[in-house]
Amino acid sequence: MAEFKLKDKKWNKEWEIEIAEEWKSKKMYKFNKNTKKKVYSIDTPPPYVNAPVHAGHATVYTLMDMFARFRRLVGYEVLFPLGLDRNGLPIEIAAERRFNISPERYSREEFIKACEKLLEEYSMKSAETFFKLGISFNSWDVGTDIGEVYLTDMPEYRALTQATFIELWKKGLVYEEEYISNYCVELKTTVADSEIEHKEVEGYLNYIKFKVRESGEEIVIATTRPELLGACQMIIFNPNDDRYKHLEGKHAILPIYNREVPIKSHPYAKPEFGSGLVMMCSFGDYTDIRFFREQNLHPIILIDENGRMNEKSGPLQGLKVEEAREKIVEILDEKGLVVKREKVKHKIPICERTKTPIEFIPLKEFYLKQVEFKEEIRKISRNMKFFSEESRQILENWIDTISFDWPISRRRYYATEIPLWYCKNCNEVIVPEPGRYYVPWKEKPPVSKCPNCGSKEFKGEERVFDTWFDSSITPLFIGGYGRYNDFFKKKLDEKITLRPQGKEIIRTWLYYTLLRVYFITGKEAFDHVWIHYHVLDEKGNKMSKSLGNVIDPREIIEKYGAEPFRLWCAFEGNMHKGDFRLSFERVESAGKFLTKLWNVSRFVSAFDYVDKVDFLTETDKSVLVKHNNIIEEVYESYMKYEVHDAAVLLRDYLWDVFASHYIEMVKSRAYNNDGIYTKEEQKSALFTLHRILKDVLVMLHPIIPFITYKIMKDVYGENIIEMEFPQPIDVTSEIDFEDIMEINSKIWKYKKDRNISLRDELNKIKINKKFMPLGRDLKVMHKIKNIEYRDGKEVEIE
């Protein structure tokens, strides 16, 4: 017996950073695009740069890292790039605050410079946490080669956004049209349906008196949006509402505005709500928009692009919408026209980002066709495998509800520009060739004179793209579409293997990506979609700053290291099936496994390494059969992204089978100090000890890469990153290792019950005769004087 090859008594979390540095400096995970291996690729979600990585990110990236590391072990070349999202509103808002500037008061150029300055400051800060967690990204350097860190605002990325836009434009999939848009007053821009949330708010249902022109009678109308009174174009009641049938075809006079509008019956009016009479205005909500279209009514727009009432609103002009709502009630009340006000709760659409109520105003925007492709998207999405299958429903539900094309233009600044110019003379649209990054608002067009009229005066497009228009091409960018077309086509088959993402962005990131990529490649963007749930605090509440229950992953790494956190990620559950609850306590207890693994390895490391044997004892055969089963089950679990199942299997196997039973059973044989075993028998034990440890280390490596790397290196001098996932060993046994464990447990319990030390001798036990080949191991292990072998199943102890 030699010395422990693991000198230290326990695992030290300080080693993690050294190891991470080593991996980084040796470029251990660099992607080789000329590889002969099959490629496994992951479309990692680019986190936004301006916030530190939160617990959710840390967890999700750690799980993705486990997927990546597993695939490397089973022979894939793994494409696992880090991307950073830097486009869009968050950076604009941060810049406005930091430098106290606004795009209205400063030039566009200066405003963008301010954004860039701030971005420089943020740089790669968020990557620091990923690095410490041991995430095996292909590269830590920003670049455009396959696998390098990409930024969504780098010229090459923006050029690809524009190039794909130009392709869509040429295919006739983009058009510009003035429609009623969802409009966020605060952002002063259109937002897509997918960016809208609904919020329940308290408001008033105002009952207002109108006069009927023909009869002079008073009618009462209930509304939550009285400020839109001036935009009313019709009053409706339910066809079955006997109270109002006599009004059909008559006209009502709008108070204040003194305009006549028709009264008609329409099934949309619910007799039981309010007074049963509804005023239809342009536009209080989606229903109104549909109704106006259906009835072919002419809309009157009262709200301007700043969210204020315009000149058509008469006495309300200049007021904000909410102010106008109060004001008009005051005016009506003075005239004695307000019957009553009821408090009501109702849901209103709000902007996902700013939480301000959405207004509906007509704007000219670019649209990408999607309504007519719903069925195709549904069809190709069925070629993808979802983990778990239940999340597919969220996508299908969303596709069901799409009723309008996607508005892709925005009136913002730090984003990808729409690459178009217009002839000032004849309005001809100038479309550049794809490939370069174009900035039309400050660059000259690619032509010197208009191909239509010959004019030399042009105007560059000032609008930019919706951020999702950028984000929805990540698989094309990381796959090298446009830059390495051969690789993208031949090696990737135009598809990325895995899209991992949160379920809350299924209707945006996933859906838009499928749509965009379908228009380019004609097929599904991914083979697998892994939809994850969320990380909550230990009581199951969402982490939020206001609740003060946010756990910063950096704190956890600082306190426990990356490995306990990674173990927690795996042990906590399968994230595609439910939420995770995070607490320091949970991480700490998950981390205990490291100590166990370290000690087991330390023990085994003391024995001479035997990597081949001609003879195996029955005990060893039995445990190796069990071992083969574990290899198979762990492999299957990893293949299904069920890292949790793999982790639990391995933990229980190492701890409760290998350490508690097998090691205890062969200790004496491995030492063989008294020479009661033959050399062959001893070698059989040494082989089995090393073989199981080595295989378990490899199987655990995706979950806990640092400690397994260190142990493999120190004990066996091998680089675990380059090893292969274990193969089953050619062995059979008549004895189920579970039965052996049962005998051991019975004997331990027997001694415990009688308060006998484990070292004390037992006179006699009776066991089934099939266990005869284990006799000596059992005798030595439990200090049994006599074993009687017989037919019965039970274990008897005397």
Add this chain to the structure above:
RNA sequence: GGGCUGGUAGUCUAGUCUGGCUAUGACGCCGCCCUUACAAGGCGGAGGGCGCCGGUUCAAAUCCGGCCCGGCCCACCA
């Protein structure tokens, strides 16, 4: 209002599709033990009858019907 989910000890969880041993495991709790890798360990114990009601069955967390509660998504109650 619709859809999808889930409801098992103090907490989390397996089992439910394919009914059947005394309902799995973990954390925590309690008690005992330093057994030559490991007290960041080992051994043992207490604690639930599976959201509620009814049905099918020799037998139900498991199948059927209804209801209640939570989460997520969707939806035109002004």
